Amino acid sequence: MFSRCMAIVLVAIFCNSYSVANAADCEGGKVHEIKMLNKSKTDPKMKMVFEPSFVLAAAGDCIKFTPTSKGHNAETIKKMIPNGAKKFKSKMNKELIVQLDVEGLYGIKCKPHYQMGMIALIQVGEVSEDVIKEAAKVKHRGKAKDRFKLLFAGL
Ligand SMILES: [Cu+2]
Known part of the structure; x- marks a missing residue:
């Protein structure tokens, strides 16, 4: 009886995670996870971060934002x-899975912590110098400014 219950529980867990992964119909695309954190895991001095704050994806890949x-x-x-x-x-506080089909750069922010620098950059596919220049021209406030500068310097 116990093992039967365990089996049901395991199946339920498996089905649940399977359906979550399937929810965005990623259709074979890779899923990249970005965590939303109060404190960076790699640099504890960094507060309010998306981690990683830069993702290189292919067209059709999915991004999973984990709260x-x-x-x-x-x-x-x-x-x-x-x-x-x-x-x-x-x-707020909800997971989101999005499939990115269009190549280019996507700027991401956390609404409450944008000024504190909680931003991320996602590159989908190849991007031209012009696309990078256009995206880098967008003005930002507070710490978002410096963090975007660093991210664009890395492209
Ligand atoms: Cu935030």
Whole structure:
């Protein structure tokens, strides 16, 4: 009886995680996880971060935003999204899986902590110098400014 219950529990866990991974219909694309954190795991002095804050993905890959810490969301930044791509926005403290089909650069922010520098950059596919220049031109406030500068310097 015990083992039968265990089996049911295991199947339930398996089915649950399977359906979550399947929820975005990633269709064979790779899933890249970005954690939303109060404190960086690699540099504890860094507060309010997406980790990793830069992701290189292929067209059709999915990004999974995980609310590891509470009090965060993830949403696209105006003018930092490729032409023809859909903007997206997660609810506070909720996981969001998005499939990115359009190549280019996506700027991401956490609404409550944008000024504190809680931003991320996602590159999908190859991007031209012009695309990088356009995205790098977007003005930012507070710590978001410095963190974007660092991310663009790495492209
Ligand atoms: Cu946040």
